[in-house]
Amino acid sequence: MKEMLDEVEAIISIKTQNVKRYKKGLDLSYVSQYGRYFTVCMELKSLETWETCLRLIHKYKLVRSDVQYDSKSKYFQSVMTMERREYPGVITEKTRNEIIEYMKLLEWKLEQFTNEKT
Structure with a gap:
C-alpha cells in the first residue's frame, strides 16, 4: 500500500x-x-x-x-463449547461465519506483513 x-x-x-x-x-x-x-x-x-x-x-x-486485532480464540472456544452442550456435534452458522471472517482478517494481515518484508 x-x-x-x-x-x-x-x-x-x-x-x-x-x-x-x-x-x-x-x-x-x-x-x-x-x-x-x-x-x-x-x-x-x-x-x-x-x-x-x-x-x-x-x-x-x-x-x-x-482495525483492532484482539484474540478471539477464547471467545470462539467458549461459544463452541456452549453450542456443543445445546446441540451435540453442531456449530451454528453464525459462529462459523464469525470464525471465517476472523480467519480472513488474519490472512489479510499475514499477507500484508509478508508483502512488506519482500
Whole structure:
C-alpha cells in the first residue's frame, strides 16, 4: 500500500508541475490559443483524477490500518463449547461465519506483513 501511495504522489507532483508549465506557456505565441487551453484543461482534469485516486487510497488505508486485532480464540472456544452442550456435534452458522471472517482478517494481515518484508 505504501508503494502505491508513493507512486501516486509522484505522479501528482509531475502533473502539478506540468500544469504550472503549461500555464506559463500560455504567454508564448508559437502554439495556437485553443491548443494551449485544451492542453491545460486536459492536464487539470488528469490531475484531478489522480488526486481523487489518492484520496481513495488514503481512505482504504485508514480503513485497513485502524482495525483492532484482539484474540478471539477464547471467545470462539467458549461459544463452541456452549453450542456443543445445546446441540451435540453442531456449530451454528453464525459462529462459523464469525470464525471465517476472523480467519480472513488474519490472512489479510499475514499477507500484508509478508508483502512488506519482500
